[in-house]
Structures are given as structure tokens and as C-alpha cells.
Amino acid sequence: MITDAEFELSRRSFLHRVMAATAGAGIAAVSPWAAVAAQASPAPGDRVRLGVIGTGDRGRALIRNILKTRNCTIAALCDSYAPHLAKGRALVDPKVRSFADHRAMIDAGGLDALVIATPLDRHAQQAFDGFDAGLHVWCEKAMARTIADCGAMVTRSRARRKVLQIGHQRMFHPTYLAARKRVQAGEIGAITQIRASWHRNNSWRRKVPADATDRQINWRLYRDSSAGLMTELATHQLQVGNWFLDEAPARVIGSGSICHWKDGREVYDHVALVYEYSGGRKFIYTSLLNNARYGCEEQIQGSKGTIEAELGRIYQEVPPKVLALQRMQQDVQRGHKRTVPIGGATWFPELPVTTPGESLGWGEYDETMLQFEGFGEAVRSGTPLPGLLAQAYDASVASLLGEQAMDRGEAVTWPTNLVAV
Amino acid sequence: MNHPPAETMIERFAAMGTRFEIHVFGGCDADAVPAARRAIEALDDALTTHRPSATADLNERLLAGRPALVRNALLWEALDAVDAAYVATGGLFDPAVEHGSWSCIRRDRAASRIEATQPAALDFGAFGKGFALDHAAAILKQAGVRSALLSAGESSITVLGEHPLGGGWPFAVPHPLDPGRSLIDLELTDEAMSISSTVGSPERAAMIRPQDGARIGERRTTIVIEPSGAEAEAMSTALLVAGPDSAAALLGSGRRYRFDLDRAAAPEPVEVAA
Numbered sequence: 117m118i119t120d121a122e123f124e125l126s127r128r129s130f131l132h133r134v135m136a137a138t139a140g141a142g143i144a145a146v147s148p149w150a151a152v153a154a155q156a157s158p159a160p161g162d163r164v165r166l167g168v169i170g171t172g173d174r175g176r177a178l179i180r181n182i183l184k185t186r187n188c189t190i191a192a193l194c195d196s197y198a199p200h201l202a203k204g205r206a207l208v209d210p211k212v213r214s215f216a217d218h219r220a221m222i223d224a225g226g227l228d229a230l231v232i233a234t235p236l237d238r239h240a241q242q243a244f245d246g247f248d249a250g251l252h253v254w255c256e257k258a259m260a261r262t263i264a265d266c267g268a269m270v271t272r273s274r275a276r277r278k279v280l281q282i283g284h285q286r287m288f289h290p291t292y293l294a295a296r297k298r299v300q301a302g303e304i305g306a307i308t309q310i311r312a313s314w315h316r317n318n319s320w321r322r323k324v325p326a327d328a329t330d331r332q333i334n335w336r337l338y339r340d341s342s343a344g345l346m347t348e349l350a351t352h353q354l355q356v357g358n359w360f361l362d363e364a365p366a367r368v369i370g371s372g373s374i375c376h377w378k379d380g381r382e383v384y385d386h387v388a389l390v391y392e393y394s395g396g397r398k399f400i401y402t403s404l405l406n407n408a409r410y411g412c413e414e415q416i417q418g419s420k421g422t423i424e425a426e427l428g429r430i431y432q433e434v435p436p437k438v439l440a441l442q443r444m445q446q447d448v449q450r451g452h453k454r455t456v457p458i459g460g461a462t463w464f465p466e467l468p469v470t471t472p473g474e475s476l477g478w479g480e481y482d483e484t485m486l487q488f489e490g491f492g493e494a495v496r497s498g499t500p501l502p503g504l505l506a507q508a509y510d511a512s513v514a515s516l517l518g519e520q521a522m523d524r525g526e527a528v529t530w531p532t533n534l535v536a537v
Numbered sequence: 538m539n540h541p542p543a544e545t546m547i548e549r550f551a552a553m554g555t556r557f558e559i560h561v562f563g564g565c566d567a568d569a570v571p572a573a574r575r576a577i578e579a580l581d582d583a584l585t586t587h588r589p590s591a592t593a594d595l596n597e598r599l600l601a602g603r604p605a606l607v608r609n610a611l612l613w614e615a616l617d618a619v620d621a622a623y624v625a626t627g628g629l630f631d632p633a634v635e636h637g638s639w640s641c642i643r644r645d646r647a648a649s650r651i652e653a654t655q656p657a658a659l660d661f662g663a664f665g666k667g668f669a670l671d672h673a674a675a676i677l678k679q680a681g682v683r684s685a686l687l688s689a690g691e692s693s694i695t696v697l698g699e700h701p702l703g704g705g706w707p708f709a710v711p712h713p714l715d716p717g718r719s720l721i722d723l724e725l726t727d728e729a730m731s732i733s734s735t736v737g738s739p740e741r742a743a744m745i746r747p748q749d750g751a752r753i754g755e756r757r758t759t760i761v762i763e764p765s766g767a768e769a770e771a772m773s774t775a776l777l778v779a780g781p782d783s784a785a786a787l788l789g790s791g792r793r794y795r796f797d798l799d800r801a802a803a804p805e806p807v808e809v810a811a
Contacts, residue, residue, distance in 0.1 A: 435551045440691075441688060
């Protein structure tokens with residue numbers, strides 16, 4: 117069991133790394149949210165009172181992180197499925213109120229903000245209800261089931277002058293922040309391509325208890341409630357793509373299929389897309405559910421190097437050794453002087469490079485905690501963390517646009533009628 | 538005889554469209570080798586025509602028939618070296634491409650102004666690699682390095698001082714049509730070698746003689762050893778395109794070699810002069 121002192125040390129170390137990764141000219145402009153969140157010292161005093169809607173697996177992970185923060189507290193829990201609510205209650209003080217309906221929780225009062233971790237199609241309405249009741253909102257990604265609802269969430273938060281923050285944890289991860297800083301410093305050259313994947317080898321289907329329906333438990337597999345791999349997985353990596361390429365895509369083409377799990381699901385189990393950015397740059401994405409060999413990764417490629425962010429590695433484009441010069445080195449070490457053959461035709465094998473690269477530094481601390489400390493300070497000040505909502509909005513739109521491209525079987529251009537964030 | 542292992546530092550990286558290697562023997566200030574690499578990369582940034590650079594900007598202006606203001610010191614330094622090489626090779630080394638030639642370039646250093654009397658563009662090519670090795674070698678020398686080998690694409694070699702085990706650095710240049718054989722064996726001490734050839738690489742661009750625009754169809758390899766990499770590169774390129782009389786004049790001094798590989802009937806490549 118970790119002690120309070122150990123926890124505090126770990127927390128300080130985490131914040132130190134975030135601050136190191138966001139210090140310096142230029143980097144604050146591309147990752148402004150993280151610097152503000154890490155530098156904010158949660159003031160002692162009244163904690164921000166959060167009401168959590170949705171206490172399934174993800175909701176409970178959020179609760180554990182909220183409990184680590186210095187400026188937030190869980191004031192109420194809500195879940196329409198009783199077994200999930202019971203599991204959530206087990207994590208918090210017994211005095212925390214619990215509800216089966218989010219409107220009842222809001223009406224009961226005593227909250228500063230909502231935390232929404234429910235199926236995607238419910239995000240927008242629950243956020244609207246929160247804003248209309250004068251509450252700030254932290255919502256899991258993706259933002260909403262439709263592009264229109266994503267925009268409406270932004271508009272409503274503005275109209276009610278409330279903070280809307282979306283949960284993209286990579287934006288607070290020290291490894292990603294360090295990677296973004298090193299890109300800014302030109303270490304891998306100008307990025308021309310990001311190749312990203314999220315490959316799993318499981319059905320993504322959860323066992324349905326006797327007291328629940330398949331749509332309730334496996335909502336990710338139904339089109340009404342989810343865009344499947346696009347909104348549940350790809351949206352994370354699309355955010356990374358937009359962040360590292362410094363803009364939203366201009367166009368997307370794609371192909372999706374139910375290729376392996378022919379079990380009645382409605383969403384694709386294989387997706388392959390190309391998002392086009394200015395200057396011919398590309399974000400190439402695949403996600404599938406029957407092969408885990410290549411796992412989850414974003415390969416960020418420039419002319420001078422590559423970053424594999426999930427692995428936390430940076431690779432320089434080091435050419436293969438000149439064998440004749442390598443032999444000369446060995447000769448010298450052995451005290452032999454031999455003629456060096458040089459100047460002949462050079463052959464470069466074009467196989468994958470397997471050099472280990474250099475570590476970007478690992479974050480052994482869960483960055484979700486920092487998201488909530490940042491949210492807590494945003495709620496206290498009434499000022500959102502800078503730049504964060506624009507990233508989230510673009511990522512959600514990109515994921516839903518990808519779904520449209522696959523469904524229509526044609527290229528879809530970036531909408532011109534989006535809300536300006 | 539037993540030798541203690543030599544202290545070495547190796548830097549390996551891609552620049553100027555090729556691979557560079559720097560091998561330093563005998564130890565030196567830890568910053569020296571990275572500084573040498575940075576010098577090469579800085580020249581790459583200044584002289585490249587494949588991405589935005591001072592040279593690319595200059596070319597854009599010259600091709601449009603407009604004067605250019607050039608304030609990049611590295612580019613000016615390279616242009617000075619080009620000018621000297623152009624004179625030394627009797628105009629056979631000419632970095633101007635498209636329609637112009639070096640002779641149509643007018644430079645006004647005081648005004649930082651360069652213009653061309655007809656549309657032209659500059660491509661430093663292999664000369665840039667030799668020039669970059671010169672810069673890197675100067676940094677190593679200033680840091681007290683006494684024995685080092687620098688390679689740009691294995692066709693531009695600069696050595697500092699003697700071989701770590703004493704004496705010259707021994708090299709053998711393979712025959713480009715029969716890599717099992719050596720074209721020549723030679724030793725270098727504190728000097729630079731350039732190897733140029735019209736064969737050996739499928740993507741090699743055709744060599745053009747600047748004076749009359751003649752395409753060099755003959756299969757040739759030239760090897761030149763000079764005090765500096767820039768000089769060696771300019772001279773090996775000039776020798777490759779030179780006609781018989783010009784070649785004879787250039788081969789009359791120094792360690793310069795030209796091999797005519799088309800005399801295939803001959804059992805050995807013909808060394809025109811040495």
C-alpha cells in the first residue's frame with residue numbers, strides 16, 4: 117500500500133515532469149492546457165463538488181483519480197444500472213448520495229460540476245441538463261454521437277458561461293508532452309505522416325447479466341449509441357494527430373467492415389482511414405478486433421526521425437553503418453592496420469529498422485488526476501484550460517467524419533459550418 | 538606488438554542526402570564531435586535545394602531573373618569556395634544548373650547582393666559534402682583531435698593527422714564494375730579524397746561538361762586527393778567531365794587519377810595519368 121508521503125512524492129515528480137515538458141518558448145503555444153494545469157497550485161479550501169454520472173468501468177477509474185486530487189471531491193453518484201452504482205459507492209465515502217437518474221441528482225443540488233461517463237449518445241443531453249442547472253461539465257470522450265451535438269455542447273457551455281472539459285488524457289501525459297516538445301524543437305524534422313493503430317484481439321463484447329439488456333451493457337456495438345471503434349478508440353489518436361500536425365484534417369477517406377465478429381453487432385470491427393492535412397501530410401489509421409500484434413500506437417514520422425508515443429520512444433534516422441569503417445574500428449582496437457576498401461557502390465537494405473531508439477520518459481502516474489486538478493481550478497476560476505476544448509472538439513468531429521466517409525464510401529471534407537472554439 | 542585499445546568516438550547520421558560518419562581516435566572534448574556534426578547539419582540547412590533554405594531562396598530569385606539579397610554567412614563562404622574551385626578547374630567545375638553558368642553569376646558582398654545575367658540555379662552537390670567535411674574537420678582540429686576519419690557517403694573522405702596506429706591511412710578504391718578488384722590503393726595523411734564516377738549507381742544523374750553541354754557517355758572513375766574536401770570534390774568532378782587536353786592539364790600536378798573503364802578489352806583499367 118502506498119503511503120501518503122510516497123504518493124505526494126510521486127505526485128510532485130509527475131507534476132515536475134509535466135512542467136519540464138511544457139517549459140520553454142514555443143511549447144506553451146502548442147500545449148497550453150498542460151502548463152496551466154501543472155502550474156496551478158490547488159488552493160486549500162472548499163473542494164469542487166462533483167456529481168459523477170455513470171459508474172461503469174471507466175466511471176470508476178475516473179472516481180479513483182478524482183479521489184487523488186487536492187481540489188475536487190465526489191459529492192454524488194448516479195447510474196441507472198444498480199450493480200454499477202453499487203460498485204461506485206464502494207469507492208467513496210458512505211455519506212456520498214447516490215441516484216439512479218441524473219436529473220434527480222442535479223435537482224438534489226449541492227454540486228458544482230458534473231462528470232459524465234455514460235454511453236456516447238447520452239453525453240449531449242446530460243451536459244445540456246448540467247449547464248442549464250448552472251453546473252460545469254467534465255465529459256468523457258468522444259463528445260457526442262453527432263457532429264451537431266458536439267457543436268451544441270460547446271455553444272450551450274458558452275451560453276451558460278460554464279466550463280466544458282473533455283477527457284483526452286494523452287494531452288496531460290508527460291510522455292506525449294515531452295514528445296510534442298521534441299517535435300517543436302525540430303528533432304524529428306517536419307512531420308509528414310502519422311501512422312496510428314489500435315488493434316485488439318477480442319470481441320469487445322461484454323457478458324450481459326440477467327438483469328440487463330445487451331444494448332445497456334454492449335452499447336459500443338450499436339449504431340444508435342456509438343460509432344464503435346471511431347468514437348471509442350480512434351478519437352484519442354485523432355486528437356494526437358491534430359495536436360502533432362497543428363491543425364484539423366482537410367478531408368478523410370476510409371473503408372469499414374464487419375469482417376470477423378459476425379455476431380449481430382452494428383458497428384465495424386475493421387476500420388481503415390486516411391485523413392489528409394495541408395501540404396500533403398497524412399494521418400493513416402487502422403483499428404481492428406481480431407489481431408493484437410501491433411496493438412495501440414501512433415508512429416509520428418518526420419524526415420529526421422520517428423516517435424512511437426505509446427512505447428515512449430524516439431528514433432533518429434541513423435543510416436546503417438559503413439561496414440568497412442566498422443571493420444577499421446575493430447582493426448584499430450586489435451592493433452591491426454589494414455587497408456580500408458572505400459568508395460564502392462553502396463547497397464542499403466530497406467527492411468524495418470530495429471534500433472531501440474531513446475526513451476521519452478515514462479509516466480508511471482495516472483495523468484487523469486491532473487486533468488481533474490486542472491478542471492477543478494477551471495471551475496473555481498470559471499476559466500477553461502486554454503486550448504483543450506478545441507482539441508477535443510476537432511478530435512470528436514474527425515472521428516464522426518471518418519464514420520461518414522466509411523458509410524458513404526467516398527471522401528468527406530472537413531465541415532465548414534463548425535462552431536468556432 | 539600489443540597496442541592498448543584506442544579511445545574512440547563515433548558519430549553516424551544522415552545529412553545532405555547521404556550518410557556521414559565521424560571516427561575520432563585518441564579522445565577529445567566531449568562536445569567536439571557533436572559540434573562537428575552540427576556544423577555539417579548547418580551547412581546542409583544552408584545549401585540544400587530540396588527544402589526551404591538560403592540556397593533555395595537564392596535559386597528562386599535567380600531563376601526568375603531577379604537579384605537576391607543573401608545574408609547567410611555559410612552560403613557566402615560556400616560561394617567563395619566555389620569561385621576558387623571554378624578558377625582552379627578552368628571552369629570545368631560549375632555548380633550552376635538549368636541554363637546558366639557560374640560565369641553569369643555576379644556577387645556584391647558589400648551589398649549582400651547576388652544576381653545572374655541569365656536565369657540560373659546553383660546545386661552544390663558533392664562539393665557541398667566536401668565543404669561540410671572541411672568545416673567539421675576544422676572544428677575537430679581546433680578541439681585538439683590528432684587522428685580522425687570523416688566520411689560523407691564513402692565517396693568523400695577526409696582524414697585528420699595520421700592513422701591511430703601510425704603512418705598514413707590506407708585505402709583501396711574498388712573497381713566499380715568489378716568490386717572484387719581494387720582500382721587503386723593509396724594512403725592519406727591530413728588530407729581529403731574524393732571519388733567520382735559515371736557508373737556505380739543506377740540513379741546517378743548524367744554528367745554534363747559545363748563548357749559545351751556535352752553529355753559524358755564514357756564510363757569513368759576519378760580519384761583526387763587535395764588538402765581540402767571542397768578542392769578534392771571540385772577537381773574530381775572536373776576531371777570526370779574534362780576533354781582529353783583539359784584532363785591532361787589537370788592531371789599534371791598533385792595526386793589526381795582518372796580511370797577510363799570503357800577500355801574493357803584491356804585487362805586492367807587504364808590510368809590516364811597520375
